[in-house]
Amino acid sequence: MAKIQYNADSITVLEGLEAVRKRPGMYIGSVGTKGLNHLIYEIVDNSVDEHLAGYCSEIWVILEPDGSCTVRDNGRGIPVEMHKKGVSAERVVLATLHAGGKFDNEAYKTSGGLHGVGSSVVNALSSHMDVKVFRDGKIHHDAYVRGVPVVELEDGLLPVIGKTKETGTQINFMPDEEIFERTRFKADWLKSRLHETAYLNPSLTIHYANHRPGEDEVIDYHEPDGLTAYVRELNSGKTPVHDPIYIKGCVDRVEVEIALQFVDTFEENLLGFCNNIFTQEGGTHLAGFKTKFTALINSYARELGILKEKDNNFTGADTRNGMTAIVAVKHPDPIFEGQTKTKLASADATKAVFTVTGDELTRYFDRNLEVLKSIIGCAEKSAKIRKAEEKAKTNMLSKSKFSFDSNGKLANCESRDPEKCEIFIVEGDSAGGSAKTARNRQYQAILPIRGKILNVEKASIDKVLANAEIKTMINSFGCGFSEGYGNDFDLSKLRYNKIILMTDADVDGSHIDTLLLTFLYRFMPELIYNGHVYIAMPPLFKVIPKRGEEQYLYDEKELEKYRKTHTGEFTLQRYKGLGEMDASQLWETTLDPERRVLKQVEIEDARMASEITEMLMGSEVGPRREFIYQHADEAEIDA
Numbered sequence: 001m002a003k004i005q006y007n008a009d010s011i012t013v014l015e016g017l018e019a020v021r022k023r024p025g026m027y028i029g030s031v032g033t034k035g036l037n038h039l040i041y042e043i044v045d046n047s048v049d050e051h052l053a054g055y056c057s058e059i060w061v062i063l064e065p066d067g068s069c070t071v072r073d074n075g076r077g078i079p080v081e082m083h084k085k086g087v088s089a090e091r092v093v094l095a096t097l098h099a100g101g102k103f104d105n106e107a108y109k110t111s112g113g114l115h116g117v118g119s120s121v122v123n124a125l126s127s128h129m130d131v132k133v134f135r136d137g138k139i140h141h142d143a144y145v146r147g148v149p150v151v152e153l154e155d156g157l158l159p160v161i162g163k164t165k166e167t168g169t170q171i172n173f174m175p176d177e178e179i180f181e182r183t184r185f186k187a188d189w190l191k192s193r194l195h196e197t198a199y200l201n202p203s204l205t206i207h208y209a210n211h212r213p214g215e216d217e218v219i220d221y222h223e224p225d226g227l228t229a230y231v232r233e234l235n236s237g238k239t240p241v242h243d244p245i246y247i248k249g250c251v252d253r254v255e256v257e258i259a260l261q262f263v264d265t266f267e268e269n270l271l272g273f274c275n276n277i278f279t280q281e282g283g284t285h286l287a288g289f290k291t292k293f294t295a296l297i298n299s300y301a302r303e304l305g306i307l308k309e310k311d312n313n314f315t316g317a318d319t320r321n322g323m324t325a326i327v328a329v330k331h332p333d334p335i336f337e338g339q340t341k342t343k344l345a346s347a348d349a350t351k352a353v354f355t356v357t358g359d360e361l362t363r364y365f366d367r368n369l370e371v372l373k374s375i376i377g378c379a380e381k382s383a384k385i386r387k388a389e390e391k392a393k394t395n396m397l398s399k400s401k402f403s404f405d406s407n408g409k410l411a412n413c414e415s416r417d418p419e420k421c422e423i424f425i426v427e428g429d430s431a432g433g434s435a436k437t438a439r440n441r442q443y444q445a446i447l448p449i450r451g452k453i454l455n456v457e458k459a460s461i462d463k464v465l466a467n468a469e470i471k472t473m474i475n476s477f478g479c480g481f482s483e484g485y486g487n488d489f490d491l492s493k494l495r496y497n498k499i500i501l502m503t504d505a506d507v508d509g510s511h512i513d514t515l516l517l518t519f520l521y522r523f524m525p526e527l528i529y530n531g532h533v534y535i536a537m538p539p540l541f542k543v544i545p546k547r548g549e550e551q552y553l554y555d556e557k558e559l560e561k562y563r564k565t566h567t568g569e570f571t572l573q574r575y576k577g578l579g580e581m582d583a584s585q586l587w588e589t590t591l592d593p594e595r596r597v598l599k600q601v602e603i604e605d606a607r608m609a610s611e612i613t614e615m616l617m618g619s620e621v622g623p624r625r626e627f628i629y630q631h632a633d634e635a636e637i638d639a
Contacts, residue, residue, distance in 0.1 A: 050075030283344030
């Protein structure tokens, strides 16, 4: 075996923004739609920081006809004067990692953005970026191609292309198709994020426009009632128990705002933000709120005689069931877990939120006794339901028939290494039989399910656990489940690295996928958040030309393209279901890791995902009908 030299020449230094292009996932999380939209959020966050500093009242976000995005604000404008590096400060900010006004606490007391590297990362991952800075009565211009400046400086400064009375920064950028899987921004995700930002900043107005062909839309987001309006919006369509409660305070330079309201549906919706960034995985600020709120409710319940001496305290989940709450902190120097800021780790945020929650809610409850009693009433009902459901859960889990693979449906794989193993959830015994024959038995397990599983969004936990198909999946995965009152889920016990939903490529198959995803999202969301859930993409067609190679086509668009580009006669075979494929066809199209197409299930916006799941799969018909009417033109009709 030849020896590989490891010396000074082996050390590679990635200059400038090259490191970002080499490892984009380190900076924006992914190169899929989630990472793509993140580019816009980074530029918008910089404008919001200008607002937090007191210099910006309006932001414009425009999806342009050519697919690019323009973000403009009326802040101070990026500094353009000479930097000590010998070039305009604007170029240092946009072309250098870890350069900006956020690393001391002079220019910005608090900031969002991505550790001060946001703008330069967007620049590095864009095929082109055009910048205009409105400052000191002049319009300064700069431009970049894949992070490399293409405008010649004049004595180190940006060229001036006009005069103006305005101030601010305008950035237009086009995502680089060499980096991203797709370059079309997701408008719905963007609108949700902008509206959220408006709720968090009551004195800010955000002007959104979509000028892409066939999508013309203009919306102004301005929410002067702030978090109170946000809570009302989250609870629209539900019956509130009381009016929203709003409190705020500041402890050791950490500013805290909280709005909360209880409704008559017993579920918890607790959202956390730090410096306008949604902390999807929570963190120390939410820990401080939960701890103090639970202690406060238990203390008042005993003081009022609702909890007797012999009674156990309400659990934290009891006190929060029915609650919709937003906890937003502004921190001068936050610590996050992970580059993309999904979890706050600053210990002083716990203390600040704990203190403000205790002081301000005590003051509120002492003056609003009836509201307090209604909230304690929610905890009482929750505790009764919890005890009943825990009993049902214990009974279900203790039955011998709930043991692993006792029903014989699962065709397990030989390997016991979870990293190598994958399980296919297959619709029907026919497809299941083909899949068992076609699979690689070493690492591929097959679990057939019969028809459409229970819609868990409408069912109580005892009915869910009584469902044979759901019990089989819980047993097969091996990691337990988390729902409502307890948390038996343990990701380390997951037996398969990939859980792949493999259903027919028709409306019924899509419905089964939806029911399965609803179950996984409500009972095992960690599987989705950690990237273990996939949807298989079996082909719809097989074309057999008189001359040339046979091909599998996955949808109508591919067939249309084939008809346009192929000359000569061909035979078209349409697959109405997986059961129509023989084992070899199923292997080469859907099971073979070298050739198959899988869609990984991701959640970009946890709040929106929960709302849409509730709307589409819940009991309320009106909102679902409205959604279908609004999106009918987007549906793909199976001919």
